[in-house]
Amino acid sequence: MKYAVLIGDGMADYPIEKLGGKTILQAARTPAMDYIAAHGNTGLAKTIPDGLPAGSDVANMSILGYDPAVYYSGRAPLEAASMGVALAPDDVAFRCNLVTIEQGRIKDYSAGHISSEEAEILIETLDTELSNEELRFYPGISYRHLLVARNNLGAETECTPPHDITGKKIEEYLPEGKDGDFFSDMIKKSMIILELHPVNLKRIEEGKNPANSIWVWGQGYAPKFTPFQELYGKAGAVISAVDLLKGIGIYAGLDVIEVPGATGYLDTNYEGKANAAIEVLKTRDLVFVHVEAPDEAGHEGSIDKKLRAVEDFDSRIVAPILKHAKASEEPFTILVLPDHPTPISLKTHVPDPIPFAVYRTDKKDSDGAETFDEESVKKGSFGLVKASELVGILVKAK
The missing domain is CATH 3.40.720.10 (Alkaline Phosphatase, subunit A)
Structure with a gap:
């Protein structure tokens, strides 16, 4: 059969x-x-x-x-396996969406279904600007990417999927709980980095939604x-x-x-x-x-x-x-x-x-x-x- x-x-x-x-x-x-x-x-x-x-x-x-x-154990660890990212026992994997934010609201959870090629450039820029001993960004497909936090960082943070809050004010849904302020601050830093990025300026010129922020969610440890x-x-x-x-x-x-x-x-x-x-x-x-x-x-x-x-x-x-x-x-x-x-x-x-x-x-x-x-x-x-x-x-x- x-x-x-x-x-x-x-x-x-x-x-x-x-x-x-x-x-x-x-x-x-x-x-x-x-x-x-x-x-x-x-x-x-x-x-x-x-x-x-x-x-x-x-x-x-x-x-x-x-x-x-x-x-x-969470969504992101499953995606990490597909991307070839090995997780240590104290690594916490997050899904890292590229999103479009307009007037303080999530306009588009997929940044206009941005191409993988454009997205890779943006994620590599974020990795250069924001990564450290505790954080690392990994490019994926279209708007779907990965953030790995070490030393259990973010394991107990409360996050909301961006596709659940389209059109809503982001201030009401930023990460909360333990380490929530850290990840909220990181999202806000990403906005500054991405706003005038050449990839986004070109997308705006072409009438497309810019990928002007990240949004983290779906975190967890590697399952067995x-x-x-x-x-x-x-x-x-x-x-x-x-x-x-x-x-x-x-x-x-x-x-x-x-x-x-x-x-x-x-x-x-x-x-x-x-x-x-x-x-x-x-x-x-x-x-x-x-x-x-x-x-x-x-x-x-x-x-x-x-x-x-x-x-x-x-x-x-x-x-x-x-x-x-x-x-x-x-x-x-x-x-x-x-x-x-x-x-x-x-x-x-x-x-x-x-x-x-x-x-x-x-x-x-x-x-x-x-x-x-x-x-x-x-x-x-x-x-x-x-x-x-x-x-x-x-x-x-x-």
Whole structure:
């Protein structure tokens, strides 16, 4: 049996008045996901355990079969692993966003989805100006970067994700608690350094949002994972544009497959990801394919972009993998799901259970769901399950 787990980050949503009371999944054209739901088994999965933040780190850790209540230590350490940054036991890794601040408010949590090339120049400037024996900046992809603090600095600081406070005054959400003043001061120093940086002056000239500040959040220590193969007896791989998913894969002992042109946005290389997944399954048992675009559109509050992202995920990821599975002589199991809802109305994550559908090529089964969406799957035979148990259920199913 081969297994493909296809994750459309943030696809789930709430009913939207402009769509006639439909959710994005209900309004979007998604024939491949609808086929999987109609010819398979469906349900709802709780990806965010009670008491943990509704982030992609927690949610995707659950989907990959790791209970966040046991394994979660923070988002940034996972991204550090993907970036090749080794953490000492007393190192605290922070996600370091490049953001746009205007009139004291976060205007854009992604600085206009700044290019990795531009961002690297800015992060290197910050590293030159602000790093010391306790701090070091590392460039990542687009607006997503890393700050490592040594000697437990910031471990107990309270931080807020920037995508949760778009349009709000930053003074009300600067880091608080132990070492909060230190990191708040660092954010303010970054504004002075970045405001007149040539990269930003050029972006303003071109009508783009400048990356005129950093924002730190998602900190934690390096976690310890039990290898995926030891837990589930399967060799697997992860395909994603974002360091978070790659980092989970690295800690889990999964292979991380790099796909040229994978951006984490609407312009990502969908075909490259789908082809890579099909190739992976020639030599491994399982592949996780993650697409970030629906989540980004949700954070932007764009109905049109989210509809496009979901439809692209369906037609350019799910459809070709489904076609390959149906044509294969070897039986396939396909699991399709979002990691969490990112409602257009809120522009941030919520911990609500997410819809999922499972299709097996060797099993003719259906539980009454006709389409893949938040309402239809409530009829499903799985009911409500703990997401971290889903992989185990699938690989043990007869």
